[in-house]
Amino acid sequence: MKSNGQLKITHKKDLSFFEKLYITEIFKGIKLTLTQVFRPKFTRQYPEERWNPPASFRGRPVLVEQDGVERCVACGLCARVCPALAIEVQASETEYWKERYPVKFEINMLRCIFCGFCEEVCPEEAIVMSKEYELTFYSQEEAIFGKDKLLVPAEKLKDRLEFLRKYR
Amino acid sequence: MDILIILIKIAVVLVAFLTTVAYVVLLERRLAAGIQNRIGPNRVGWQGVLQPLADVVKLVMKEDIVPVNANRFLHDFAPIISIIAALVTFAVIPFGNTIELFGQQIKLQIASVNIGVLFILAFASLGVYGVTLSGWSSNNKYSLLGGLRAAAQMISYELSMGLSIIGIIMIAGTLELDKIVAAQHGWMWNCILQPIGFITFVVAAFAETNRTPFDLPEAEQELVAGYHTEYTGLKFGLFYLAEYANMLTSSALITTLYLGGWQIPYAETFGIEPFWLSVFQVMAFCVKTILVVVFFIVIRWTIPRFRYDQLMKLGWKVMLPLSVLNILLTGLVLLFLN
Numbered sequence: 001m002k003s004n005g006q007l008k009i010t011h012k013k014d015l016s017f018f019e020k021l022y023i024t025e026i027f028k029g030i031k032l033t034l035t036q037v038f039r040p041k042f043t044r045q046y047p048e049e050r051w052n053p054p055a056s057f058r059g060r061p062v063l064v065e066q067d068g069v070e071r072c073v074a075c076g077l078c079a080r081v082c083p084a085l086a087i088e089v090q091a092s093e094t095e096y097w098k099e100r101y102p103v104k105f106e107i108n109m110l111r112c113i114f115c116g117f118c119e120e121v122c123p124e125e126a127i128v129m130s131k132e133y134e135l136t137f138y139s140q141e142e143a144i145f146g147k148d149k150l151l152v153p154a155e156k157l158k159d160r161l162e163f164l165r166k167y168r
Numbered sequence: 169m170d171i172l173i174i175l176i177k178i179a180v181v182l183v184a185f186l187t188t189v190a191y192v193v194l195l196e197r198r199l200a201a202g203i204q205n206r207i208g209p210n211r212v213g214w215q216g217v218l219q220p221l222a223d224v225v226k227l228v229m230k231e232d233i234v235p236v237n238a239n240r241f242l243h244d245f246a247p248i249i250s251i252i253a254a255l256v257t258f259a260v261i262p263f264g265n266t267i268e269l270f271g272q273q274i275k276l277q278i279a280s281v282n283i284g285v286l287f288i289l290a291f292a293s294l295g296v297y298g299v300t301l302s303g304w305s306s307n308n309k310y311s312l313l314g315g316l317r318a319a320a321q322m323i324s325y326e327l328s329m330g331l332s333i334i335g336i337i338m339i340a341g342t343l344e345l346d347k348i349v350a351a352q353h354g355w356m357w358n359c360i361l362q363p364i365g366f367i368t369f370v371v372a373a374f375a376e377t378n379r380t381p382f383d384l385p386e387a388e389q390e391l392v393a394g395y396h397t398e399y400t401g402l403k404f405g406l407f408y409l410a411e412y413a414n415m416l417t418s419s420a421l422i423t424t425l426y427l428g429g430w431q432i433p434y435a436e437t438f439g440i441e442p443f444w445l446s447v448f449q450v451m452a453f454c455v456k457t458i459l460v461v462v463f464f465i466v467i468r469w470t471i472p473r474f475r476y477d478q479l480m481k482l483g484w485k486v487m488l489p490l491s492v493l494n495i496l497l498t499g500l501v502l503l504f505l506n
Contacts, residue, residue, distance in 0.1 A: 023367065026467070026470070026471060029470040029471060030466050030467070030470050032470075033203045033466055033469055033470045034203070034466060036202065036203045036204070036205055037199070037202035037203055039205055040205070041205055041206060041207050042205050042206065043206050043207040045207075
């Protein structure tokens, strides 16, 4: 061990007679291991007890739905920035005040890498990462999420939206 | 009639023994989980009580793979040797006094062999062949190393095991296990009379059963799975069963030789009916054995593995002189007492 430039020598203490016998030490060890049995467990009983992720968690990306309409204006930035090419957007015109909307918005969840770039790049705060982390499919077609699965009301995404406003 | 009684005894003991072995596996898994602050298997049935059954079904359904260059015959034969050696030893262990059932005096021991101790030593060392042959026949370097280690280890520890039993034989004056148990009436348990012999025997028993800290033959960090690396399905299951059966047999043996067997101290003076007294004695035997099994399990999760040279050093330089010393001390004490 080195401290203020000088080498400090520490001698290892010799074992006492009883420590050399090894048997008393074994019983000390057993005492330690057995006391662990009565301590609280770390296991989460998963399907029954689920984890509630914090707001900073990046789960599956979803489209924010406000007043029954998606915020998305189909600018296509998310599709452009997506490193895994998971997002496909088709724009169209609408009578509504925002003038543009996506006719088709698809995220291939087998391609998505949960990087959150789409959320970062979005000018309308229309696509955010949700807290959902349980994503399983029986077929590849099922893994392509359309607008029906992606649209989530803004009230349900309050945590994430607040987090984005605070820390970005 | 005698044959019928023996057959019934064999059936009852075998079923009870194998069930206990299955639940010792579950006990080990739950206890290990507890020591590591986990919960362990608790899904199959209430608190995981059906887990052993599910494991057996899984092992039976698995594909049986024999490596291309393996010796087919020995590869199939090795697990059978292991399991036979583990099971046969239990035949001579008395698990209770005589019991009166349907007007018959029944001795609670499958075979009362007059050289019981020698029988046990003989079959305990037979178990090595299973391990060594499996390592040799698999044609795999890890298996071979495991087998070699098992052979060297068991030869070293067989000696101190045999020598520590001699102390007991000197006290009891017989090789019959039921008489050795009968000699331990009251608190005259051999673990109190022979503390050194008790310690050397327990350590040797750990080495014989390949349990940590002496589990070098299967040391998973260095040898993958040791001698049973190339085994799958039911043959692997047999090795697994043999390991736990060995553990249970060794615990029963430690109980019989050192912890008074089925004896409850001064139980004859409590004035219980003879039939119930026998039942309680069998229960006492079971409780003692299970406690030793728990000791085996806790030791596994407490002490790290020995290095190979440390193992040999302990075996030849510590255990052997200690067990010889034990014989000398026992002889001297017996000489001065008589």
